[in-house]
Amino acid sequence: MFSSLLQAIVSGLMTGSLIALPAIGFTTIFAVLRYPSFAIAAYMTIGGFAAIYANQHFGMGVIPLLLLAAVVSGLVGLLAEQTALAPLRPAGALTAAIGSIALNVVLENIVRFSFGNDLQGFDLPIHPDMRFGPIRVGTQQLQNLAIAVVVMGGIFAFLRFSRFGRAMRAVADNDDLARLKGIDPKIISGVAVAVGAALAGVGGVLLGMDTSIDPLTGYRVLLSVFAAAVLGGLGSIPGAVVGALAIGVAEEVSLLAVPATYRGAIAFFAILAMLTFRPRGLLGERST
Amino acid sequence: MTSYVLFTLTIGGIYALLALSLNLVWGMAGMVNLGLAGFFAVGAYASAIATGSGAPVVLGWLIAIACGVVAGLVITFATLRLRDDYLAIVTLGFGEVVRLVALNERWLTNGADGISGIPGPLKQSLGQTGFPIFYLILVSAIVCLVWLVLRRLDLSPYGRTLKAIREDQELTRFAGKPVLRFKYEAFALAAAIAALAGALYGHFQSYVSPDHFQSLITIYIFLAVTAGGVGRPLGAVAGAYAVVIFLEATRFFADVLPGLQPVQLAAVREMLVGAALLVVLLWKPTGLLSERIAPATPRTGSP
Numbered sequence: 001m002f003s004s005l006l007q008a009i010v011s012g013l014m015t016g017s018l019i020a021l022p023a024i025g026f027t028t029i030f031a032v033l034r035y036p037s038f039a040i041a042a043y044m045t046i047g048g049f050a051a052i053y054a055n056q057h058f059g060m061g062v063i064p065l066l067l068l069a070a071v072v073s074g075l076v077g078l079l080a081e082q083t084a085l086a087p088l089r090p091a092g093a094l095t096a097a098i099g100s101i102a103l104n105v106v107l108e109n110i111v112r113f114s115f116g117n118d119l120q121g122f123d124l125p126i127h128p129d130m131r132f133g134p135i136r137v138g139t140q141q142l143q144n145l146a147i148a149v150v151v152m153g154g155i156f157a158f159l160r161f162s163r164f165g166r167a168m169r170a171v172a173d174n175d176d177l178a179r180l181k182g183i184d185p186k187i188i189s190g191v192a193v194a195v196g197a198a199l200a201g202v203g204g205v206l207l208g209m210d211t212s213i214d215p216l217t218g219y220r221v222l223l224s225v226f227a228a229a230v231l232g233g234l235g236s237i238p239g240a241v242v243g244a245l246a247i248g249v250a251e252e253v254s255l256l257a258v259p260a261t262y263r264g265a266i267a268f269f270a271i272l273a274m275l276t277f278r279p280r281g282l283l284g285e286r287s288t
Numbered sequence: 289m290t291s292y293v294l295f296t297l298t299i300g301g302i303y304a305l306l307a308l309s310l311n312l313v314w315g316m317a318g319m320v321n322l323g324l325a326g327f328f329a330v331g332a333y334a335s336a337i338a339t340g341s342g343a344p345v346v347l348g349w350l351i352a353i354a355c356g357v358v359a360g361l362v363i364t365f366a367t368l369r370l371r372d373d374y375l376a377i378v379t380l381g382f383g384e385v386v387r388l389v390a391l392n393e394r395w396l397t398n399g400a401d402g403i404s405g406i407p408g409p410l411k412q413s414l415g416q417t418g419f420p421i422f423y424l425i426l427v428s429a430i431v432c433l434v435w436l437v438l439r440r441l442d443l444s445p446y447g448r449t450l451k452a453i454r455e456d457q458e459l460t461r462f463a464g465k466p467v468l469r470f471k472y473e474a475f476a477l478a479a480a481i482a483a484l485a486g487a488l489y490g491h492f493q494s495y496v497s498p499d500h501f502q503s504l505i506t507i508y509i510f511l512a513v514t515a516g517g518v519g520r521p522l523g524a525v526a527g528a529y530a531v532v533i534f535l536e537a538t539r540f541f542a543d544v545l546p547g548l549q550p551v552q553l554a555a556v557r558e559m560l561v562g563a564a565l566l567v568v569l570l571w572k573p574t575g576l577l578s579e580r581i582a583p584a585t586p587r588t589g590s591p
Contacts, residue, residue, distance in 0.1 A: 036373045038380070084566050091573060094320045097376050098510060099569050101322065105507060105562030113555040223384060226377045234373070265388050268381035275374060276366035 003134035008252040014141040016228075016248020017148040018206045019221060023228035023240040024155060025199035031172035031235035032192035035093035039080065039100040040200045040225060042107035044218030047073035047201020048208040049111055052120050062124065062209075066147065069205045070198040077197020078190060080107065086189075104219070112215040119212040144206045151202055152241060155195070159237065164191050172235065220264070224251065227267035231274050233281025242282055246270075294420040296536055297529075298492055301427035304528035305485035306505070307512040308434050309478040311524035315513060315579075316447060317474040318454030320376045323363070323383035324509055327479045329501035330359050330386060331486025336403045336496050337396065345409045349487045356483025360476040368471045383503050390498040402497025406490050423492055430488065431525065434481060438521045450474055451519070504558065508535065511565045517575030526577060534564070 026040045047069035054060045054068050080103055088099045127139035159165035170178040171188045179185060200218070207217055227247045232239025251266050258266075274281065306324060313321045321327075334355040335348035343351065363382050367375045390397045397403065409426075411419045441447045452460040453467055461467045490496045508531050516527020538557045545553070568575070 030373075036376055084570070087570055088573075091569075093373055094314075094318075094376065095569060095573065097320070097373065098322075099566060101507060101510075102562040102565035102569070105504070106559050106566070109555040109559040109562070113552050113559070116549070117551050223381050226381070230374070230377065259392060261392050262388060264381075265385045268378075268385045271378060271381060272366055275370060275378065279366075279370050279374070 004256060005253065007135055008256055009249050010135055010137060011141075012249030012252035013245055014137075014145055014248070015210075015252065016245035017145045018203060018210060019224050019228050019248055020241045020244035021148055021151060021203035021206065022200040022218075022221070022225045023232075023244045024152070024237055025196035025203070026225055027229045027232070027235055027237055027240040028168075028192055028199070029196040030229070031237070032168055033089065033096075033189050035089065035096040035100070036226075036234075037085075037100045037193075037196070038097065038222070039077070039085075039104045039107065040196070041218035041222045042104045042111075043073045043077050043197040043200035044204035044207070044221070045108060045111055045213070045215055046076050046204070047198075048204035048213040048217055049115055049120075049215075050201070051205040052122060052208060052213055053115075055122050055124070056120075059123070062143070062147075065122075066151075066202050066205055069201040073201025073204070074194040074198035076107070077200075078194045081193040081197075082190065108215055108219065115215065117214060119214050120208075121212045122209050124209065140209060144210060147202075147206060151199070155199065155237070158195075164188070168192055223264045223267040223271075224248075227270045227274075230271050231281060233283045236281065236283045239281055239283035246282075291420060294424050296532060298420070298424045298427050299489075300529040300532040301424070301431045302485050302489050302492070303509065303512060303532055304431045304525045305434060305488070306482055306509045307516065307524035307528040308431075308438055308521055309481035309485070310509050310513050311519070311521055312438060312441075312481070313475055313478040315517075315519035315524065316442065316454065317450040317471060318372075319368075319471060319475060320372065321379050321475070321478065322376055322503075322506055323379035323381070323386070324482055325501045325503050325505040326379075326383035326386035327356050327359060327482035328486040328489070328505060329390060329496075329498075330355050331483025332490035332496045332500070333390060333397055333403070333486075334483065335487035336406045336490045339407055339491075340403060340405075345407060345491060348491075349484060352483045352487035353480045356479040356481075356486075357476045359483075360479025361472065363479075364472060364475045368468060368475070380503075383501075383506060387498050387501055390501070397498075400498060402495060402499075403490075404495045406494045406496065408491050408494060427488055427492070430484070434484075435521050435525055442521060446470075504561070507561060507565060511561060511568065514565065514568045514573065514575055517577035517579060518573070519579035520575075520577055523575050523577035523579075527575065535561075 022040055022044050026037065029037045050072035051065040051069040055065055084103050085096055085099050088096045130137050130139060159169060167178065167183045167188050168191060170181065170183060171185055175185055204218060207213070207221065224247055228244035229240050230243070231246055232243030247267055247270055250270055251263050254266050306328060310321060310324055313319045331352035335352040338351045339345055339348040363378060367378045391400055408419055408423065410422060414422050449460065449465050449470055453470055457467055512527035512531040513524050515530060517523020538560060541553055541556060
């Protein structure tokens with residue numbers, strides 16, 4: 001019993017680290033643009049498929065695949081946001097959110113049109129699982145965890161030290177003051193969307209390398225991504241990481257008791273519980 | 289051909305009820321419900337299960353409405369006092385969770401196989417030709433009734449308060465209105481209408497399964513309400529029939545676009561729905577039959 005619990009916690013931290021990247025992307029877009037972008041699901045799927053295509057046709061390795069996915073998803077996100085969603089934002093956060101759902105449907109179906117509904121897997125060398133006493137750890141999972149940690153480190157450094165990162169935090173904090181300081185909110189929202197979508201794309205590749213990928217890959221984990229962001233506090237980037245790890249562990253541990261298909265439901269109940277008892281999240285801003 | 293037209297119009301009526309529900313929540317009160325398909329499913333399953341265990345059809349519908357209200361209150365219990373974007377996330381989650389429950393709780397919902405043999409009211413005595421006509425009249429009458437009630441609500445002080453909440457919650461609260469209570473009531477009433485639509489759907493099709501309640505339905509209804517006219521019940525109804533006709537028209541794509549795989553045709557169809565919603569939002573966000581705002585009544589008598 002104890003070892004299966006420990007195993008669930010370890011696996012939970014692994015899956016949580018995969019959810020963390022799109023959750024950071026989602027919460028970054030939310031912090032700067034002030035609306036929940038449901039299109040994050042499509043950005044994940046697009047990143048995954050861009051990488052699958054390059055892997056199957058050009059035999060690219062892991063690192064180039066991740067860079068490619070980040071660039072493709074980032075560009076698609078930027079383009080889609082500027083053409084379809086930017087004009088909706090003045091009408092309010094809800095209108096933009098609804099627009100992002102419509103955008104998600106369009107993008108998802110472009111992927112479905114081009115690649116079909118079948119599951120696709122990466123063609124990468126397979127390594128045996130490693131064992132630490134009673135705990136089993138997949139080498140691929142460990143590699144994904146390492147990649148997620150490196151990407152997160154990069155994004156923290158970007159936000160902390162780069163000019164754009166500081167400007168993004170300023171806009172998220174108080175966009176009127178940021179404008180007074182000569183920061184152009186248009187450029188900053190563009191950077192936020194591109195970074196957010198790129199992170200989602202990298203997350204999509206990691207999810208695909210973990211198992212396989214299909215046009216609904218992003219949509220299927222969307223609730224977990226939301227749960228991570230809400231748990232950590234909408235708009236808080238460290239919160240998104242903590243929330244993702246928490247939701248990963250919560251999902252894996254409760255799978256000891258309920259069937260695996262209820263994964264999304266667990267995320268949903270975590271959201272409901274969090275909103276009931278501590279709506280601003282673990283590390284978040286105020287919520288009303 | 290006649291049966292096809294009858295079928296399309298009946299589905300149109302059911303979508304019109306869903307559109308009226310969404311219009312009440314979103315168009316009037318300014319809240320969002322991305323889990324409309326979930327409430328639709330709750331109503332359909334509640335009535336199917338109730339009549340399956342011997343309840344008469346009308347009782348099944350009442351049970352469906354009650355389940356819709358309860359689901360609506362449970363979902364909004366924690367969220368309505370928070371910022372609006374939380375409601376978007378929670379309702380979207382609700383729609384997915386209802387599908388998961390319907391797929392997995394086989395003892396209750398028979399899982400992916402769904403529930404078949406849901407009785408149609410008076411189906412035996414009316415026969416194969418009479419029943420569709422009767423059911424179309426029944427659904428249309430219910431649409432008219434709900435529309436009249438919501439139109440009455442729209443014009444009443446209650447509806448004005450909802451619209452005031454949509455425009456500025458703080459100001460409405462300042463004017464002494466119990467904003468939260470209005471929001472709970474509006475959401476619960478809308479959930480009841482969506483659940484009733486689900487019950488009508490189940491007894492019409494005589495079969496429900498989780499596949500019938502894809503989240504895409506919610507997008508259809510958003511398209512119907514935005515295209516028809518946000519905040520005006522008649523616009524929502526007109527939009528719903530227009531969307532059903534649009535959806536049926538896209539069935540003939542296979543003839544127009546030969547050489548595509550079935551999965552590609554399905555993708556094109558969904559893409560068009562999403563694109564249509566984006567275009568309407570961008571181009572005419574008030575819809576074709578937009579809200580009429582009555583001019584303020586001139587003051588009589590001197591101050």
